[in-house]
Amino acid sequence: MEATEMDDELLPAVVGAVQRAGEVMAGRLPHRPEFRTRADVVSAIYANDDASLAILKPELTRLRPGAGWVDDELESGLLPPGEWWVVDPVEGNVNHAHGLTDWGVTATLVRDNAPVLTAVHLPLTGDTYTAVLGGGAALNGEPLVPSAKVELTGALVGTGQAAPGETDEVFDRIGASVTAMLKNSMVIRVSVPATLQLIQIAAGRMEVFWQFSQVRSGLLAGALLVSEAGGVVSDTRGRPWNLGSPDFLAATPALQSAAVDVLSAIPPLTRSVS
Incomplete structure (x- = not known):
């Protein structure tokens, strides 16, 4: 599986989508949640998903109208052949719902079960991580390199x-x-x-x-x-x-x-x- 030139051209628009969704979610971050039950937490999580997806789904569908869409971000296993958007509208939603900072917005284009393009945006730091298959990975446009530790x-x-x-x-x-x-x-x-x-x-x-x-x-x-x-x-x-x-x-x-x-x-x- 290889990325295409079109994937490279698609990346800035995907970045824009996750950043816009992230801005909305940053505005929804609670200072201190008033939860009493598990159901209260689940309700907040669903509401967060809906707010983010209201931006992500139409924008990503417009970019790749023929791509499938995974509606349940908790699904696992192989996808049918072809292109799919695998999105987590609030990655770390349980953290967001509790007013914690460990969360972000992700969008990944999958082709025949291989990820070919991804964007991960962390609104509270302003950082965006991106990768295109065969094109390297970057943080805010600067190349990423793994640790050199040997022990x-x-x-x-x-x-x-x-x-x-x-x-x-x-x-x-x-x-x-x-x-x-x-x-x-x-x-x-x-x-x-x-x-x-x-x-x-x-x-x-x-x-x-x-x-x-x-x-x-x-x-x-x-x-x-x-x-x-x-x-x-x-x-x-x-x-x-x-x-x-x-x-x-x-x-x-x-x-x-x-x-x-x-x-x-x-x-x-x-x-x-x-």
Whole structure:
């Protein structure tokens, strides 16, 4: 799969769309939410999605009218052939809803299950991360390069949930992997969303991120950014990653093998994750 000249020409318009949606979401950031129940949180999350999608969906559809649209950002698995927009209107929506700063807006064009173009905008910092397949990755137009660390014991690594309501087996694997990495790395971050950790690997601020099970919208943008910056994307056994893989690993070239050695010791899932 290769990007086309049209993908390069499309990127500025995609950047404009995520930036406009981000501006709207920055204006909706609560100072202190008044939640009492889980339902209150879920309602705020849906309202945020609707506000962002009101900008993103018509703009991206206009740019690629023939592309499919994934309406549920929590979906996983392979897509049908052809082009698809995989968007997270508020990546880290649960953080936004609680007045936290770890959130952004992402849009990724996928062609035959491979991400070919992505834009990730962080409105509170004004930063925009972009990548086009075969064209490298950038932060505000400046090329991204991964970390040069050669020791996992000196690495900043991270993981997190793919989505609320994972199976008990997935939670057990997350716990076991955190324990294993605590013994083999310098510092570990356990947080959501995945994209905001993956951009740190692409930018050379972190070295390893892994996740058991997956959600398309949380991994595709970061996967393209990491690989185009010069990092390595695989599953936790070191095999090539795709949307049908059971888990996910992004790492610097120097530390990918060491990360696989640690994570390969975690027993694999005995059943599929929906």
